[in-house]
Amino acid sequence: MSCYPLLVRAVTAEGLDGSQLSHPREPLPEPQWRPFMVNVSEQRLTGLLASAVGVGRFPVTVRQRAVLAELDAAAAAVSLRLDRALLEVADTFDGSGVSFRVLKGAALAHVCYPDPRQRPYGDVDVLVPSERFDDAVRLLVAAGGRCRFIEPRPGFTRRFGKGVSVRRTDGLEVDLHRTLASGPLGMTVDTDGLFEGATPFTVGGRELLGLGREERFLHACYHAVLGAAPPRALALRDVAQLALDPRLDVRRVHALLDRWHAAAVAAAAVRIAWTELQLVDTVPLSSFAATYQPSPRESRALAVYSSPRQRYPRQAAAALRHIPRVRDRAAYLAALLVPSRQYIAGRDRSYIGRLVRAVRTVRAVERGD
Template sequence: MKDGSAPDQWQSVFLRACAALSPSDWAGREDAIRRLDGTGWKNISSAAERYGLTGLVSRGLDWAHQELGVSIPVRESLARFRQGQLLQLLARRSAAREVTNVLAARKIDFVVYKGVALADEVYGDLSLRAYGDCDILVRPDDADAAFNALCELGFAPSASTNVAQQIANRTAAIAVKRPELSVDLHWTLSADDLFMKDTDIIWAHCTPPEGANALPGRRMSPELMLVNLAEHFCRHSFIELKPLVDFHIVAVKCGPRVDPDRLHRLARSLRLDSMVDLTARLSENLLLPHPMTGRLKHDRPGIRTRVACAVLTERAIVRTRDPLPTESRLRRLAFGGSVSATLRAFRTMLLPRVRDLEGRFQRPFDLRMYPQYYAIQMRRVLTRSRNSFDRHAGLAPASSPPSRRDGE
């Protein structure tokens, strides 16, 4: 699918619909909306569904109609989708309450975060923030008990799973499913070495929930929410738009509770300060400038951050198709982590170690892996393939929680 006949417009209107917090945010945007043709509106509708942002886009375009009095062809279809989505989310929230009640009854310490927590306690309207799974963080020592509790509730992993082995293999989570809900059971927020070693930093920034109707379990502090969302956005090659929108909404709605100094101390302790700074800048550049996001930026961005902001434009971020895997990997390597992490990743990509190859091919090392590895990577680049390394190598996908745009 080609982008619309106004290629510099539909992405801008789509992002404004995601970020608008009141009808007045559309002031002065009438010309941009009137210039959109049928293809542009079709792209906006498709992008809203693709990125899991239909609720926000529907509300935002309703506000545009209210403020500007312009005709918006996709308003009714988005409103119907939003209403149908709400029914699904109500069922998922009910299942999430059942899960968290059982974990709390068993005295398991846990954190509810991302989708279900954000929809309830930050967005304040379940229809605005879609999610397909419930993300729960437990301590590594409690992971087995939590997993068994979920299995007793009828949740099942996609394959036979040994929790202790998954932790030893340095995976970050296990996904278990029931028809109405998937639960991603985490014992760390990331498989990154620092997250694996310093889980105490994470738990020190989690507190009991506020509100009588809140689901049981701890909640992340606003600072930890922002760090986690920035890490997720950057680590996933800037493809998943929802974490950027979440970052913007959290920064604005939780603004008075966010301590910028505390935020940057936490981010530095996890070596994620550059990700937070970049995400705040992209929130300002791509969504809506706001004092609450502006104060999260560093005074002087580094060269790498300035280059990232120049490269990651509206058209680069909001697409009708994912970028090629090689482009995604280069984005992540160039902008998605610290300089030292980027250098290590480039070294691993160009000169993989024995254990890297064993992980890639899912079997014990033999010398034939080196020519096979380079041949597959060259084929992926030359053919501009969208297939993963595993598919080219004829391997089953590695077991990990599924990545879905509505599943966060």
């Protein structure tokens, strides 16, 4: 059973060839329109709905059109502010020789959608190489930013973490990534390989670089399956939008899946997107997703992302077995079991409490709870 209302799914699939979902034939009555628009706003679908209304595929009243136009303009204004922040981050990193790739919202909007307004976003996402991660954090903090979370020990995120969120003085957030996911499946991403290819795009007259086409598709899959549960409907649209792109090199996608041990992630993402958006078009990736059977090891790895309880501790415990070198495993365990006093003060209050919680989490992961 879907967790998204039927009309929300129809808006998510707006403009996609092969979707069996349809829009209403008459404007929605006001008692239905109001909760519908709440869902559309929460799922960041105002741009897609505005496109459907603009070409006459989704009928609305004069008042409803005005409400939608206001919400669409507000979302576009946020994206514009974020684009300006992205350009400032780019200037900062370029000035210090820090390589980076733009991720998610801005890159998807400007590269993958016919109109960037169809794909609003809520923060700036940037990937930097592991060896320059701490430098990038210091640069953002020096510009007035504040890290939202403390890492267990200095250098932990650079070696093992997904990244850090930095809140700027203007209230906007920059998510600085080292890899594409937290937990065990973030450990298997070839982070160096993420910088081998690139897709150029332009923001404010300046050329920026996003991930290569195939890496961008896999990141969309990671975001849809390994991020918030359930994901925003827009995350599923991203998966479908990229999977249906005829320029996608499916052979290279499978090579990356093998290298990253991510076949189960991509199969789950495509399968969910095809189901929720009722897509009937069969492409190589949808055929692959429909028949793929994850191994027990893959199922255990995916389970720690879908668990409603203690998602981060479970992911952290499960990640241990995906760290190849014994020396690195020891450093990882030491940082999590005996982190800095500042970290303890904000979370567990005592080292004993930290140890007890860690042992319980590891046992739960081993049992598959």
